[in-house]
Amino acid sequence: MDNKRGKGLSFAKRIYAPRTIGLGIGSFSVMAALYPLNVPLWIWGLLLFNGFIWPHLAFVLSTRSAYPFQAERRNMLLDSVWGGFWAASMQFNPLPTVTILSMMMMNNVAAGGQKMLIRGALAQFTGAVLSWLLLGIAFNPDTTALQIYACLPMLTLYPFAVGMVSYRLAIKLAEHKRALSTLSRTDSLTGLLNHGSWKDLLQLCFQQSQDSHMPATLALIDIDHFKQINDTYGHIVGDSVLRRLSHELKENLRTEDLAGRYGGDEFCVILPNRSLAQAREIMERLRQVFGNYQHADDPELRVCVSLSIGLAACRPEYQNASSWLNEADKALYIAKNTGRNKVSIGAADTLSEAALSNSPE
Known part of the structure; x- marks a missing residue:
C-alpha cells in the first residue's frame, strides 16, 4: 500500500509542472479565440480558474488522496473535459482547438497509452457537449494573426516541459535498470558476484x-x-x-x-x-x-x-x-x-x- 502510494505521489509530481505550464499558457490561446465572440462574463471567470487555479487544486487533490495514482488519472480526464469544453466554447477555431486538444492527447497517451487516449477523447466530447448545452453549437473557421501568436507559446514551451519530464523519467528508469541489473548479478549477503x-x-x-x-x-x-x-x-x-x-x-x-x-x-x-x-x-x-x-x-x-x-x-x-x-x-x-x-x-x-x-x- 505504501509503495503504491509512493509511486502515485511520484506520478502526481511529474504531472504537476507540465499541467501548470500547459494550462497557464494554453489559457492565452483560448482568450485570443474567445475575445471576438462576446461570451458571457462567467466564461472568463471559469477560464481563469481552469488556467491558474485548477493545476494547483488538482495536485492537492491527488496528493491528499489515499490512491494518488487513480486520483491523478481522474484529474487528467477532467483536463480532457476542460479541453473539449474550451474547444466548443471558442467555436472550434481551427488552430487553438488543434493546439489544445493535441497537447492533451499527447498527455493521455504518455500517461496511459491507447486506453487513456480513448477515455480522454470521450472526456473531450463530454466537455464539448456541455459547452453546446450552455452556449449553443457554432463553428468559426477564421483564425486571426493574434490567435496564431497566442498559440505559439503553447506549441513551443509545453512540448519542452513534457520533454524535460520525459527525459528525467528516462534517466530515473535507466538508474533503476542498472540497480536491478546489479542486484540480479550480485549475492545479497556479500555483495560479490552470484x-x-x-x-x-x-x-x-x-x-x-x-x-x-x-x-x-x-x-x-x-x-x-x-x-x-x-x-x-x-x-x-x-x-x-x-x-x-x-x-x-x-x-x-x-x-x-x-x-x-x-x-x-x-x-x-x-x-x-x-x-x-x-x-x-x-x-x-x-x-x-x-x-x-x-x-x-x-x-x-x-x-x-x-x-x-x-x-x-x-x-x-x-x-x-x-x-x-x-x-x-x-x-x-x-x-x-x-x-x-x-x-x-x-x-x-x-x-x-x-x-x-x-x-x-
Whole structure:
C-alpha cells in the first residue's frame, strides 16, 4: 500500500509542472479565440480558474488522496473535459482547438497509452457537449494573426516541459535498470558476484585466455568447518564471517579480478593475467589475513577461522571452462583432505611445476 502510494505521489509530481505550464499558457490561446465572440462574463471567470487555479487544486487533490495514482488519472480526464469544453466554447477555431486538444492527447497517451487516449477523447466530447448545452453549437473557421501568436507559446514551451519530464523519467528508469541489473548479478549477503553471473564470466575469461594465450588462474576458497561456526556461535556470526571474507577479497584483489560466492561457504576467484605462482602468493596472503578474524560487533569474541584454497591455471589442453573449474575443485579437495588451512594446486599443475623444475637450464 505504501509503495503504491509512493509511486502515485511520484506520478502526481511529474504531472504537476507540465499541467501548470500547459494550462497557464494554453489559457492565452483560448482568450485570443474567445475575445471576438462576446461570451458571457462567467466564461472568463471559469477560464481563469481552469488556467491558474485548477493545476494547483488538482495536485492537492491527488496528493491528499489515499490512491494518488487513480486520483491523478481522474484529474487528467477532467483536463480532457476542460479541453473539449474550451474547444466548443471558442467555436472550434481551427488552430487553438488543434493546439489544445493535441497537447492533451499527447498527455493521455504518455500517461496511459491507447486506453487513456480513448477515455480522454470521450472526456473531450463530454466537455464539448456541455459547452453546446450552455452556449449553443457554432463553428468559426477564421483564425486571426493574434490567435496564431497566442498559440505559439503553447506549441513551443509545453512540448519542452513534457520533454524535460520525459527525459528525467528516462534517466530515473535507466538508474533503476542498472540497480536491478546489479542486484540480479550480485549475492545479497556479500555483495560479490552470484553463482550464475560468476559462471558466465568464467566461460568468457576462459575463452579470452585460450585465444590470447595469456595466463589466468582460478581459485576456489572454502571456509573450514563453517557449519561448526554456525552451530557454535549462531548464524549472525556465520554471516559476519562470510561478509568479512568478501571484504578481504575486495581489499586484496585487483579491479579486474572476479570474485563470487559459489554457494554456502564456498567462494571463487578468477585471476586473469596471473600465473599460478602469483595467484598462490595472493591467496596465501588472504589466508593469513583472514586468520586474524574479529567479530565487528564484539571484538572480544574470538572465532577460529581458516581457509582451504584450491588453485588451477588455465591450460591449453582444457576443452572448456568446466574442465578448468573441475581442476580447481580437485585442488580444493586436496587442501581439505591434507589438513585444511592451506593453499593447494591440482595434479596437472603439480606435474607441470615438477617438469619445469627438472628441466635443464
